[in-house]
Amino acid sequence: MSLRHCIVFLDDEADLAAALAEYFTDLGHEALVAADGIALEALLRSRAVDLVVMDLNLPGRSGFDLLAEMEALREVAVIFLSGRAETVDRVIGLELGADDFLSKPVDPRELAARAASVLARRGRGMRALLTFETTSADLALARVLRADGTTETLSGGEVALLRTFAAHPHRVLTREDLIAQAPAEDAAALDRAVDARVARLRRKLDTGWIETVRGHGYCFRPPWRD
Known part of the structure; x- marks a missing residue:
């Protein structure tokens, strides 16, 4: 049995982040929404987070910037979401250390399946x-x-x-x-x-x-x- 995970959503579309958080909450996870990179970093420093699902295109610093610069983010699993489907974006994201990359619009069921796979690979099937x-x-x-x-x-x-x-x-x-x-x-x-x-x-x-x-x-x- 996989215990519930703590998953944080960060997206420039606030309604999308809230909808995904609600979907994952219904699946039994602890789903949180971060308003921006500063809020995300504060969450990562204050609690145990298993996975961050974030948009590539964010106001200010991009998802690439956050992953490259935020040390706390390197300790958790990361899935990028993006409306851009260029192969180069996927390659850059994965090279920076992202665990997966999905194009928008995203089906919550596919995202949930990808998240489960990423967490299993990270050895977080059972939370401490x-x-x-x-x-x-x-x-x-x-x-x-x-x-x-x-x-x-x-x-x-x-x-x-x-x-x-x-x-x-x-x-x-x-x-x-x-x-x-x-x-x-x-x-x-x-x-x-x-x-x-x-x-x-x-x-x-x-x-x-x-x-x-x-x-x-x-x-x-x-x-x-x-």
Whole structure:
């Protein structure tokens, strides 16, 4: 299962950027719109972004300029969109480090397929960051991040639980499933020990998305679907 990705759209056609962001949000991603290169750079410096989809022809600095000059942009995947279909533009874009190049008008379904392919090649099929209602869980750092800037450590067993839930959204997992896929860090891997671990994890994340299914187990129900 691919966890949702953070994708930023930058286009001189504000309506197009908003429409694409809405489409990708419906697919379950976190889709943001940057008004210009300055806003894009601020986003890249303030949060984990997986992919930037941007127009080649932008007011001020072009997409080529941004990719060549913005160091933070080189750390994420980039797909160029352009109304110009010249081969030389594609070649320059790819030589500068873009991952893909699409001509306008673009079909959102094709863009989504290209984005999935680019992210898979970049090894970002599974994000290290899971976003909940008011918190985020950084699985790589094993920490809960809160909006007020405070953090809390996640144990190895809690990270394993989160990875298991994230890999099986909207599917009921029995206690036996959780014990097998996310074993406890000590010998106390009994059914009720799983209940305590899940309860503790929900408290840390302040989430209602990990639901108890009476008589069966637990289900992770985020508001998006793959």
